[in-house]
Amino acid sequence: xxxxxxxxxxxxxxxxxxxxxxxxxxxxxxxxxxxxxxxxxxxxxxxxxxxxxxxxxxxxxxxxxxxxxxxxxxxxxxxxxxxxxxxxxxxxxxxxxxxxxxxxxxxxxxxxxxxxxxxxxxxxxxxxxxxxxxxxxxxxxxxxxxxxxxxxxxxxxxxxxxxxxxxxxxxxxxxxxxxxxxxxxxxxxxxxxxxxxxxxxxxxxxxxxxxxxxxxxxxxxxxxxxxxxxxxxxxxxxxxxxxxxxxxxxxxxxxxxxxxxxxxxxxxxxxxxxxxxxxxxxxxxxxxxxxxxxxxxxxxxxxxxxxxxxxxxxxxxxxxxxxxxxxxxxxxxxxxxxxxxxxxxxxxxxxxxxxxxxxxxxxxxxx
Numbered sequence: 001x002x003x004x005x006x007x008x009x010x011x012x013x014x015x016x017x018x019x020x021x022x023x024x025x026x027x028x029x030x031x032x033x034x035x036x037x038x039x040x041x042x043x044x045x046x047x048x049x050x051x052x053x054x055x056x057x058x059x060x061x062x063x064x065x066x067x068x069x070x071x072x073x074x075x076x077x078x079x080x081x082x083x084x085x086x087x088x089x090x091x092x093x094x095x096x097x098x099x100x101x102x103x104x105x106x107x108x109x110x111x112x113x114x115x116x117x118x119x120x121x122x123x124x125x126x127x128x129x130x131x132x133x134x135x136x137x138x139x140x141x142x143x144x145x146x147x148x149x150x151x152x153x154x155x156x157x158x159x160x161x162x163x164x165x166x167x168x169x170x171x172x173x174x175x176x177x178x179x180x181x182x183x184x185x186x187x188x189x190x191x192x193x194x195x196x197x198x199x200x201x202x203x204x205x206x207x208x209x210x211x212x213x214x215x216x217x218x219x220x221x222x223x224x225x226x227x228x229x230x231x232x233x234x235x236x237x238x239x240x241x242x243x244x245x246x247x248x249x250x251x252x253x254x255x256x257x258x259x260x261x262x263x264x265x266x267x268x269x270x271x272x273x274x275x276x277x278x279x280x281x282x283x284x285x286x287x288x289x290x291x292x293x294x295x296x297x298x299x300x301x302x303x304x305x306x307x308x309x310x311x312x313x314x315x316x317x318x319x320x321x322x323x324x325x326x327x328x329x330x331x332x333x334x335x336x337x338x339x340x341x342x343x344x345x346x347x348x349x350x351x352x353x354x355x356x357x358x359x360x361x362x363x364x365x366x367x
Contacts, residue, residue, distance in 0.1 A: 005068040007190035013062035022048040024214035037201040040211035082151035090135040097131040103154035121149035158190040230274030276361035285360040290335040292356040303351035
């Protein structure tokens, strides 16, 4: 039977710097072979958590378990994980081959095994012919690939990647995103990736942990986080979101009846996110993604209707960002096809499918 031991477990980790609590009692289990991203704004604790797993930081309390072994008190070079940094951290005076083989040497592997492992890693990153060059002779993308090969060469349980694509231009970042995911799938390694870039996280990850103020706000698949955000912060941070205030006025089997800006809407009861429940009289926040709104006559499949007034349109090639305002003064941003909305400041009807609405229970703010 396959080993079911998680690759990494973080148990009740707390880490403070003076009065500032960077990690606030975080627990997280990462199964073997998963590509998970820690996503959040600067200062949310994602890099601190990654460096605590790596051993560069010691938690004030809690435990770090790697491959079933408690490594909380172990130094970084003893832990069965390796880290890839944004600045590559390659040895400039060593050839690419020596850089890639360095960790294998530290493990005491034989020369022939190191040579074979280096060859395999250079093939994996599609740079088999650069072994004799020094890092300074490589492009930024090539150096990042070499850094990845060096981290993988000693066969760690997990690879920890701290914004490794942050120094690259957009085109190269997009290219390396695909390569990173391909390498992760090929090797079957557990990748723990840190970024503040939501598109990067959504495109590569099996799971995303959205962090705020040292805590994990939501851990789920990219699709679930986008379609069913657990909090207003997640809804606003991951993609664009329109938020409307509402109140539960009743339940009807598998449906919730809501009052939204004087209108009565019915949505599926499972639209409530984060494992929460709501009752009649509860205040809720409705989350609607810009692309889920149809302007004008709807196909007639029971769409929710919201009267509004168009304000401005921004042409972006194949799409238009439409800013509009409801009768109650709520500003909305939609994504529509060019030509689908007449130019000017006019009355429009917005149509939303009931199953495209996410409900946040008892949300106190939209920050």
